[in-house]
Amino acid sequence: MAIRLKILRKKLGVTLEVLAERSGLTKSYLSKIERGLNTPSISTALKLAKALNLKVEELFSEESSSVDSYSLVRANDRQSLAAGNEEPSYAVLAHQISSRSLLPFIIYPPTEFTDKSFKEHLGEEFLFVHEGQVEVDFMNEKLLLDRGDALHFNSQKPHRLRSVGDVQAQLLVVIHSAE
Structure with missing residues (x-):
């Protein structure tokens, strides 16, 4: 999610300061997320998506979707999210498909x-x-x-x-x- 957040934020022309203001999170915390030093909770990911006017799935998936598509995430391909050497705290089970x-x-x-x-x-x-x-x-x-x-x-x-x-x-x- 770290790299994806930074790419989406920059693509939308949103600075860290503006994202911090919109999301209610600190600029320092957002910077740590983007550098992979902190892993946001699901509720934080929801705040970030709302602040960027995106579906939360867009923070985790780079694939575009179609109405007829489906998402299959094999056990070995799960995207586990954790900071540093910590054990994974959560894993995404689906990629974005249509407007879910x-x-x-x-x-x-x-x-x-x-x-x-x-x-x-x-x-x-x-x-x-x-x-x-x-x-x-x-x-x-x-x-x-x-x-x-x-x-x-x-x-x-x-x-x-x-x-x-x-x-x-x-x-x-x-x-x-x-x-």
Whole structure:
């Protein structure tokens, strides 16, 4: 995403300062994303796409699409996103096809809430626990989800996730946003 963000930003004639202002993120943080030093969360990617007036998939895919196309991402070809030597925190499961409003990812949540802030964004979110256990913190309520559990909620509800137990949690996350 780092190189793609920089290319799209420059193609649209948007400076880092303007993107920072539009997205509500700092210029320093955006610069680190573009240099591959930081990996944005999904909610940050949504903010960047909205600030650039793009579909979020355009930040991850260079391919143009047609109405009749489909997206196939083989397990070995997944684009895993992480900063530096960190383990991947999420992987993109689909490339842009036509005008899609579903964003599927595999997420590997951290074992601790390293970021004190809660994520919130437009749309809906669906989580399916593929492996391990995950704690979903909604500020005033915490849910423990086991392998095979599913959760669907309004993404504007502040939330954060963490892996609990001995096995690294793997979640299928599908975000729907009409924006």
